[in-house]
Structures are given as C-alpha cells and as structure tokens.
Amino acid sequence: MRNPGDEIVTLDENGDTAGAGEGPVRSCILTRTRDSRDALIRLVLTPGGQVLPDLRAKAPGRGAWIGATRAELDHAMAKGRLRGALSRAFKTGDIAVPDDLSTRIAAGLERAVLDRLGLEARAGHLLTGSDRIETAARGGQLRALFHAADASADGARRLAQAWRVGSDKEGSDLKGVVLPLPRTILALALGRENVVHLGLTDRAAAARVSETLDRWLHFIGPDQDAQPCETASRGSSAPGVSGANAGRKRNEESE
Structure with missing residues (x-):
C-alpha cells in the first residue's frame, strides 16, 4: 500500500x-x-x-x-x-x-452482521415493514435498503423506486442489497415478525452495517445472492446495491 x-x-x-x-x-x-x-x-x-x-x-x-x-x-x-x-x-x-475453520469464520461474520442490525434496531435507526420503509424513502430519509433472500422482486422494486424518488436519483440504478438470509433468520435475530425488507435512516448506521456486511460477503464469495456494498465512509451517499432475486414467489409483509 x-x-x-x-x-x-x-x-x-x-x-x-x-x-x-x-x-x-x-x-x-x-x-x-x-x-x-x-x-x-x-x-x-x-x-x-x-x-x-x-x-x-x-x-x-x-x-x-x-x-x-x-x-x-x-x-x-x-x-x-x-x-x-x-x-x-x-x-x-x-x-x-x-x-471447519472456514465454517466457523463464515458463521461468525454472519453473526456479526445480525448483531449489528440488532444494535441499530435498538438505537432506533432501523425500519421494517414495506409501508414504513417506503414512507421514509419517499421523504428522503432512507440511507440503506436491504431485502431478505426470499423477498419478492416486485416488493424490492417498489421500494427501490421510492428510494430513487426520495433521493432525487430517478433513472439511476440505486436499489437495495439482497442479503443471503431468509426472512425467518432476520425475524429471529431482530425479535420481530416477518422481516422481509429493512431500511436504515441514519447515515453513520448505514456505514457501520455496510462495513460489517462487506466483510462477510467478501469472505463467503460471489456465489451468494448478494453483492458487497459501498459504504458512506467511501464517499457514497448510501450503500451500493444488488438486485433482488427474480422469479421469487410474491410474498407480502404482514407488518
């Protein structure tokens, strides 16, 4: 270096x-x-x-x-x-x-991501529920957007569009990151029901989650259903993005 x-x-x-x-x-x-x-x-x-x-x-x-x-x-x-x-x-x-060294590392990095999300939730920086996230996105308050691996493509696209509108970035490829975790794992980690989409409203919180997530995604490799994100600390206004999985059966949140 x-x-x-x-x-x-x-x-x-x-x-x-x-x-x-x-x-x-x-x-x-x-x-x-x-x-x-x-x-x-x-x-x-x-x-x-x-x-x-x-x-x-x-x-x-x-x-x-x-x-x-x-x-x-x-x-x-x-x-x-x-x-x-x-x-x-x-x-x-x-x-x-x-x-099982690599398995232990992967499990530890996954736990670090879930723990970080839990900390941001307790600090009041994390939103769940499509309606709440969409409202924050259209109001220009959303700083990061994530989706469960089994989230519907339609739901992810709708939230991404709201985020682009609220960020004055219509026509860009700004969208959320698909996590290699199903909604059941996210719900269990956060102590909430049916966690399909997650939004962060604090810029520093978005950077913290992004850094932890980048580390995990780099280790598990590109064969997973997610991509690393750019963090706010690297000069981005929000984490980078990955498209939601196409072909998933549509599931609506109950929240």
Whole structure:
C-alpha cells in the first residue's frame, strides 16, 4: 500500500505498517495483499496450539491475518498452504487447524452482521415493514435498503423506486442489497415478525452495517445472492446495491 511521503509509518507487533491517518494495515498470509485490519480476519494460536478465528481482533498474543475468500481458504487448507503460512507467522510447527475453520469464520461474520442490525434496531435507526420503509424513502430519509433472500422482486422494486424518488436519483440504478438470509433468520435475530425488507435512516448506521456486511460477503464469495456494498465512509451517499432475486414467489409483509 502506498504511503504518502509525509505520513508517519510505524511497525506493529506483527511487523505490519500503521499509517498515521489510516490505522493499522495488515498483510494476508496467503495472498500477501494488504488492507486495513477491519477488512481482514485475524487468526490466533491458543495455548493448546489450536488455530481459531478472532473476528473482533481482541484476543491476546500474536495474530495472523487473512483476506482470502472462503473458497481460497478452503483450497489453501487442502493444499497445506495455510498450515505452512501459519507456521511461519506463529514461528512454530506445533499447530492444529480445525477442519471447519472456514465454517466457523463464515458463521461468525454472519453473526456479526445480525448483531449489528440488532444494535441499530435498538438505537432506533432501523425500519421494517414495506409501508414504513417506503414512507421514509419517499421523504428522503432512507440511507440503506436491504431485502431478505426470499423477498419478492416486485416488493424490492417498489421500494427501490421510492428510494430513487426520495433521493432525487430517478433513472439511476440505486436499489437495495439482497442479503443471503431468509426472512425467518432476520425475524429471529431482530425479535420481530416477518422481516422481509429493512431500511436504515441514519447515515453513520448505514456505514457501520455496510462495513460489517462487506466483510462477510467478501469472505463467503460471489456465489451468494448478494453483492458487497459501498459504504458512506467511501464517499457514497448510501450503500451500493444488488438486485433482488427474480422469479421469487410474491410474498407480502404482514407488518
């Protein structure tokens, strides 16, 4: 990663750079690509020699970072490349990598997304129900729009159109993100009934959800029914978009 000439650069405990204005930068032990620690996944070595994901990056001790997708990680595990990279990072060959490491990471990242949505709901930043979301969208108050994987295409299109009208972006491709989660999972996580569509009305909340979601979607890969979103922190007025799944049977919300 390029560092401006007047930027103070220091080395962290893992030998990676930390720019004064960007925060710590880490290197993926598999691909050697560099990114901020918030975009990568930290692995730690337990006292018993087991390698575990540390998604919050708060566990003590030396860490190893990966920015690979799930498919890349599984391939590296099958070829023995992950073990070799971890041995070099932890400076020991006495390590045990669980066979379900990628499953644990994917589950943890999914939980982080659901937890973040729950926090924003409790803070009053999240709307559910087509009517409430459409009203906020047409009033220019909507900052992010998401749909369950089993949401109807018609319902998603109607809300997207309302969002474009309220954002004065008619004719653009602004629309919501289809989450790789069914309504039952979203409803259970949020403690609400029949959660099909979700809207965020706070710009900072939209950025927080988008960052957490981007991290998960990058790891699980493009074969899922969603696309990464651009966050408000990257200069966008709202998260980026993905089309709702076509061909779904129309389901109306009861809320």
